[in-house]
Amino acid sequence: MGNTDQCRDISELNELCQILLNKALEEIKAAGINPLVVETYRSQVRQNYLYSQGRTMPGTKVTWTQSSIHTQRNAVDVVPQREVNGKMTAIWNSKDSETKKIISIMQKYGFEAGANWTTSPDSPHFQIKGVSKTAKSYSSTNTNSLITKMIQKALNSKIKANITVDGKWGANTTKAVNKYRAKQGWKEDGKVGVETLKKLLA
Numbered sequence: 284m285g286n287t288d289q290c291r292d293i294s295e296l297n298e299l300c301q302i303l304l305n306k307a308l309e310e311i312k313a314a315g316i317n318p319l320v321v322e323t324y325r326s327q328v329r330q331n332y333l334y335s336q337g338r339t340m341p342g343t344k345v346t347w348t349q350s351s352i353h354t355q356r357n358a359v360d361v362v363p364q365r366e367v368n369g370k371m372t373a374i375w376n377s378k379d380s381e382t383k384k385i386i387s388i389m390q391k392y393g394f395e396a397g398a399n400w401t402t403s404p405d406s407p408h409f410q411i412k413g414v415s416k417t418a419k420s421y422s423s424t425n426t427n428s429l430i431t432k433m434i435q436k437a438l439n440s441k442i443k444a445n446i447t448v449d450g451k452w453g454a455n456t457t458k459a460v461n462k463y464r465a466k467q468g469w470k471e472d473g474k475v476g477v478e479t480l481k482k483l484l485a
């Protein structure tokens with residue numbers, strides 16, 4: 284597969300991002316929607332190639348940035364697909380009710396929705412910004428406000444942690460993470476790794 288090819292493989296994403304995406308896709312399907320994962324990881328070569336379209340190369344502009352979160356393995360494009368006139372069709376419409384439902388479910392799992400951007404909104408685009416592509420856990424030093432909110436909500440529901448859902452990972456959040464980890468018999472390292480995240484969202 285060439286470097287400029289489109290990749291739809293979920294397993295090419297960051298490990299934590301995969302968990303969040305798979306949970307969201309489960310919920311999207313349970314809502315009766317057939318989601319199409321359009322693109323996951325994007326090599327820098329492909330990002331540069333896309334950026335050249337409508338600039339140094341012919342065509343319409345398809346991206347606004349050379350530093351996409353797709354290259355950081357923490358972004359995915361998802362649209363609904365359904366039969367239109369007997370043919371399975373991807374729906375690229377931000378006003379579509381299934382698109383809106385996908386956006387709301389993805390946000391629940393900590394994804395920032397491109398649909399909410401004021402400049403160049405991108406409704407199929409979802410990302411987790413500010414987290415390293417090789418991250419194996421979320422922690423006070425490796426998170427963003429949306430991910431922190433999602434974790435705070437989960438801790439409140441799992442162990443009645445009573446944390447303010449403010450997206451700020453302070454001492455109380457770390458304490459609650461440790462309380463939750465201790466409950467599973469795990470080391471109290473203040474981190475939400477793969478197993479913790481799976482369990483928190485189960």
Ligand SMILES: [Zn+2]
Nearest residue numbers: 359360408409
């Ligand atoms: Zn995207």
